Amino acid sequence: MKQVSIFILILTIFTVSCSIKESDNHEHDHDHSSYDHGDVKLQLIEYSNYYELFAEADPFSKGNDSEIVAHFTSIPGFKPLTNASVTAILKVGSGENKQTVETSETPGIFKFSLKPEMSGSGRLTFEINSDKKHIIETEIVVYDDEHSAIHIANKKQSEHVNAINFTKEQSWKIDFRTEYPSFDYFGKVIKTSAQLLPDQNSETLITAKTNGVVKFHKNILEGQELKSGESFLTISGNGLANDNAEVRFLEAKNNFEAAKADYERKLALSQNQIVSEKEVEEAKVIYENAKAVFENLESNFNESGQVVFSSEKGTINHVYVENGQYVEAGEALFSVCKEEHKLIVKAEVQQSYFPYLSSITSFNIKSTTNNKYYSERELNGKLLSYGKHIDGDEGFLIPVNFQIDDNENFLAGSFVEIFIKTNSKEKALLVPNSALVEEQANYFVFVQITPEMFEKREVKIGLSDGIKTQIITGIKETDRIVTKGAIIVKLAAVSNSLDPHAGHVH
Numbered sequence: 001m002k003q004v005s006i007f008i009l010i011l012t013i014f015t016v017s018c019s020i021k022e023s024d025n026h027e028h029d030h031d032h033s034s035y036d037h038g039d040v041k042l043q044l045i046e047y048s049n050y051y052e053l054f055a056e057a058d059p060f061s062k063g064n065d066s067e068i069v070a071h072f073t074s075i076p077g078f079k080p081l082t083n084a085s086v087t088a089i090l091k092v093g094s095g096e097n098k099q100t101v102e103t104s105e106t107p108g109i110f111k112f113s114l115k116p117e118m119s120g121s122g123r124l125t126f127e128i129n130s131d132k133k134h135i136i137e138t139e140i141v142v143y144d145d146e147h148s149a150i151h152i153a154n155k156k157q158s159e160h161v162n163a164i165n166f167t168k169e170q171s172w173k174i175d176f177r178t179e180y181p182s183f184d185y186f187g188k189v190i191k192t193s194a195q196l197l198p199d200q201n202s203e204t205l206i207t208a209k210t211n212g213v214v215k216f217h218k219n220i221l222e223g224q225e226l227k228s229g230e231s232f233l234t235i236s237g238n239g240l241a242n243d244n245a246e247v248r249f250l251e252a253k254n255n256f257e258a259a260k261a262d263y264e265r266k267l268a269l270s271q272n273q274i275v276s277e278k279e280v281e282e283a284k285v286i287y288e289n290a291k292a293v294f295e296n297l298e299s300n301f302n303e304s305g306q307v308v309f310s311s312e313k314g315t316i317n318h319v320y321v322e323n324g325q326y327v328e329a330g331e332a333l334f335s336v337c338k339e340e341h342k343l344i345v346k347a348e349v350q351q352s353y354f355p356y357l358s359s360i361t362s363f364n365i366k367s368t369t370n371n372k373y374y375s376e377r378e379l380n381g382k383l384l385s386y387g388k389h390i391d392g393d394e395g396f397l398i399p400v401n402f403q404i405d406d407n408e409n410f411l412a413g414s415f416v417e418i419f420i421k422t423n424s425k426e427k428a429l430l431v432p433n434s435a436l437v438e439e440q441a442n443y444f445v446f447v448q449i450t451p452e453m454f455e456k457r458e459v460k461i462g463l464s465d466g467i468k469t470q471i472i473t474g475i476k477e478t479d480r481i482v483t484k485g486a487i488i489v490k491l492a493a494v495s496n497s498l499d500p501h502a503g504h505v506h
Helices: 002-033 146-156 168-172 245-270 277-298 351-357 486-498
Strands: 042-047 051-057 066-074 085-092 095-101 109-114 120-129 133-142 177-179 182-185 189-198 203-207 212-216 231-236 305-309 314-319 332-338 342-349 360-366 373-375 382-386 398-405 415-422 427-432 437-439 442-450 453-464 468-473 481-484
Touching: 042 133, 051 133, 066 085, 066 120, 066 168, 085 109, 095 109, 245 277, 342 415, 351 398, 360 382, 360 398, 427 481, 437 486, 442 486, 453 486, 481 486
Parallel strands: none
Antiparallel strands: 042 051, 051 066, 066 109, 085 095, 085 120, 120 133, 177 481, 182 427, 189 342, 189 415, 203 332, 212 231, 231 305, 314 332, 342 398, 360 373, 360 415, 382 398, 427 468, 437 442, 442 453, 442 481, 453 468
16 A cells, blocks of 8 residues: 555656646747747848849738838949839739838838738839839738738748848948859969050150250150140250251251242243243252252251250150250150050069960059059050060060050059969859958958848958959858958947947837
């Protein structure tokens, strides 16, 4: 009997314990199913060629109002939509519900309230009316009751413990952009330095045409702009015993005037048959010879000597003489660069790169004035030549010459950093260099989870052409990443860690 009593007591305790657990489980399940409608939101994300849509909406259920807060961002500038009206159209089956917002209180943010009358699969369309009409569509589901809609929407929400919150309002205030990595052919990249030189056809050397002393009409300075036909110095031979330009000019002028007078006199006398036709012809030959000599001198000389002027509009590149200096015929005075001219990019590469030079496709150059990289296409560049042999007197590097349009960010004579790109049959995953953030020799990118949430992800990089970098591991082609403003997103991560309530309320 004692054993039976103990068994009954144990059974009773076990039964009571199970009843308590069942009661606790029932209460827990009930609490779990009672969602707060305001905390559960659908996130709608769509992209068109012109706009990014990021909307947060109440789960859609038949006969209930759903509040929609939609962010519209213009692409590619990634700035808020302004000066536009937006119409939201909800279509489910044969039912349709729409609302138009003419102006938004906050640039880029439009608020709607739609009540679906039918349940089932539907489509939410936004018509943006600015300069033109643009359409953005996204698929939605309307449920029979609010509880089901909230329950399913809650399941779709995913937890991202290490996600970085960066609101649309924050991104609109900075130079920001997101895009997918590109997957393109990417070959060997030769990184080296290069010197910028004036193009041979763009620079004109002005030389002295006679011996004499240089006399400036005004200051002649490097970088000074010149007008076509503008004179600025004279070479005078005054006082020189030999090869005096002024004496030759005056002699040619006197000979011309005398020959002209003699010819005109004999031509008039021939009409009265006082002189013969032969004498007139001889006078004419002497006159035309004297005229040719004088006009040749007159185009470059006057009684003061040789007048030097610019034959075309441009800027003085280099001045080789000083005021009062004696020069001889053929000596360089100064050089002039045309207003629209080219630059030669002279690079030198190691001999080990010679096998790749025949497959050069393009190049990128870094400006030393603004530290910005420019592509061959931006500079209208092209490959001119590359060395086929080594000149020991010039060193043991191979010269490679490119041509580019003159750019205000490039200074002739300066050195630049150049990335020479070669052809390849293999493709690689590429991201803009602005997307990479370096921390202690490791590289990271920020992957977009939503347009207001990002994940910091480490990547392993390969070659770089100065503008884009090869990604070996870490992200996929389908990962949308921050390509402008990555540093600001990184700072926002620090700010969010300091302020757990960082974010926004629309």
